[in-house]
Amino acid sequence: MNMKIAFVGKGGSGKTTLSSLFIRHLTANEAPVVAVDADINQHLGAALGLDEAEAAALPAMGAHLPLIKDYLRGTNPRITSAEKMIKTTPPGEGSRLLRVREDNPVYDACARTVRLDDGEIRLMATGPFTESDLGVACYHSKVGAVELCLNHLVDGPEEYVVVDMTAGSDSFASGMFTRFDMTFLVAEPTRKGVSVYRQYKEYARDYGVSLKVVGNKVQGQDDIDFLREQVGDDLLVTFRASDWVRAMEKGRPSRFELLEADNRLALQTLQNTAEDSYAERDWERYTRQMVHFHLKNAESWGNAKTGADLAAQVDPAFVLGERFAEASAAQPA
Numbered sequence: 001m002n003m004k005i006a007f008v009g010k011g012g013s014g015k016t017t018l019s020s021l022f023i024r025h026l027t028a029n030e031a032p033v034v035a036v037d038a039d040i041n042q043h044l045g046a047a048l049g050l051d052e053a054e055a056a057a058l059p060a061m062g063a064h065l066p067l068i069k070d071y072l073r074g075t076n077p078r079i080t081s082a083e084k085m086i087k088t089t090p091p092g093e094g095s096r097l098l099r100v101r102e103d104n105p106v107y108d109a110c111a112r113t114v115r116l117d118d119g120e121i122r123l124m125a126t127g128p129f130t131e132s133d134l135g136v137a138c139y140h141s142k143v144g145a146v147e148l149c150l151n152h153l154v155d156g157p158e159e160y161v162v163v164d165m166t167a168g169s170d171s172f173a174s175g176m177f178t179r180f181d182m183t184f185l186v187a188e189p190t191r192k193g194v195s196v197y198r199q200y201k202e203y204a205r206d207y208g209v210s211l212k213v214v215g216n217k218v219q220g221q222d223d224i225d226f227l228r229e230q231v232g233d234d235l236l237v238t239f240r241a242s243d244w245v246r247a248m249e250k251g252r253p254s255r256f257e258l259l260e261a262d263n264r265l266a267l268q269t270l271q272n273t274a275e276d277s278y279a280e281r282d283w284e285r286y287t288r289q290m291v292h293f294h295l296k297n298a299e300s301w302g303n304a305k306t307g308a309d310l311a312a313q314v315d316p317a318f319v320l321g322e323r324f325a326e327a328s329a330a331q332p333a
Contacts, residue, residue, distance in 0.1 A: 003274045004150070004161045004179060009186035010196045011041070011167040014216040017245055018186050019164040020047035024256045025267040026160050028118040034100050034111070036163040037125040038146045044164045045123060048114050049253060057112075060127020061145035064109045068145055071105050072096050072152045078313045085313075086302040087144030088175065088294035090287070091152050092315025097324050098152050100159040106149065117256045124149075143176070150179045151290055156325030160274075175293025177203060181281055182274045183211045187231070189223035194230040201234070207289060210277050212236040214270070237269045283321040290320075 005022070009015035016039065023035050037044035037058075045055035061068070069082035076094035079085055091097060098106060100122075111122040126143055143166065155161055163180070177183065177200075185200055187193040197213055204211045215227045215238035227235050244259045291314050294302075298310035 003159075003181045003278065004153075004155060004163070005274055006163050006165050006177070006180040006183045007186060008165045008177075008183055008196075008200060009167065010192065013167075013186045013188055013193060013196075014239075015167070015186040016043045016047050016164050017249075018184070018214060018216060018239065019044060019162060021245075021259070021263070022184075022267055022270055023048065023121060023162050024116055024118070025264070025271065026162070027116050027121055028256060029271070030119065031158055031160050032100050033121040033160045033162060035114075035121050035123045036146055036149075036161065037123070038143055038166055039126075039164050040166045042125055042128045045114070045125065047248070048116065048121075048123065049248075050114065051251075058123065058125045058127075059110050059112070061110045061124055061149070062127045062143075064106075065145050065148075067109055068106055068148055072098075072148060076315075078315055080308075084306050084308050084310070085148070086294075086297060086306065086310065087147045088290070088297045088302070089148065089151070089310070089313055090290045090294050090315075090318075091320060092313070092318045095152060097154050097320075098149060099325060100153075100155050100161065110145075147176045147179070150176065154320060154322060154324045156322065175289060175296075178207045178209060178286070178289045178293070181210065182277045183209055184214050184236075184270060185211060186214050186216050187227065188217050189215060189226045194227070197231055197234070208285065210280065212273060214239065214266075217241060236273055237266045239263055239266050284319055287319045 007015045007019040023033055026033050035044065042055070045058055066082055069085040072091070072095060073079040073082060073085060074094050074096035076092050078092050079089065098104060107122060111124045113120050114123045126146055146163070153161060183204070185197050187197055200211060211234060213227065213231045213234045214236055215224065218224060218238040218240050224238055227238070240262065242260055242263055244254055247253055294314065295311055302310045
């Protein structure tokens with residue numbers, strides 16, 4: 001199976017922790033993983049065991065946007081320059097695509113290999129949001145690097161791309177929330193915890209987004225009953241408080257194999273559910289939604305910003321698909 005997975009939820013819900021546990025679980029199951037920290041608060045590296053200095057040294061994707069654009073546009077005649085690309089620009093004939101297991105200049109610049117107990121992953125990060133970034137446009141340009149990469153990424157058999165998304169609803173404006181095969185919404189058993197679910201559910205319904213709720217910080221049956229009452233059949237599984245996670249958060253992690261058995265089983269449920277959704281993968285719909293959000297963004301701000309008609313970037317005959325996953329011939333030199 002090949003899967004793009006998003007973890008979403010309100011700040012403090014534990015979505016970054018669960019993202020990191022899921023990444024460790026996949027690696028223990030020998031799946032190749034590209035992990036992306038797209039959160040405004042950059043904590044995924046630390047959750048995967050990097051110390052402060054290592055996490056701070058991760059390259060910021062947002063700082064490499066010109067390189068990313070120039071590489072991805074390849075020889076696509078519809079994109080006349082990197083400056084004319086925006087975060088929603090879709091691939092077409094001649095575009096370069098990213099693959100999970102290849103080496104390429106984008107990974108060279110933006111990804112770092114992180115060793116885990118059971119193997120290694122590639123980790124990419126948007127880069128920290130600092131005081132100098134005040135203003136929504138700056139933040140969106142950072143996440144725009146993630147969106148461009150997702151638009152041009154084809155994952156092959158048994159490969160995973162796991163994205164720790166920003167808290168709240170920023171991903172809706174761009175359409176990035178439609179880029180995933182499965183979205184896991186991490187919710188605590190509180191009213192605030194489930195309010196984000198209702199917001200996501202509303203957006204997801206219109207676009208056929210697969211959404212499942214993962215209950216976190218669950219202490220007993222009453223918490224499970226509350227979540228079930230609030231989100232119904234969308235509640236997939238719950239995680240109980242974990243001594244392993246507490247030790248990890250203190251910087252003293254045990255080996256991953258020592259994670260509590262019921263939490264290991266919950267992680268396997270996430271993987272099984274992601275793999276079950278594979279049958280629903282529809283590359284034509286995926287490409288159509290990509291184009292839809294590109295045209296929307298072009299009209300609202302992209303055309304004015306670039307001084308070009310960005311609708312002309314759409315290649316009507318192009319459909320992204322797994323046939324490109326191994327097809328190096330599709331890559332211009």
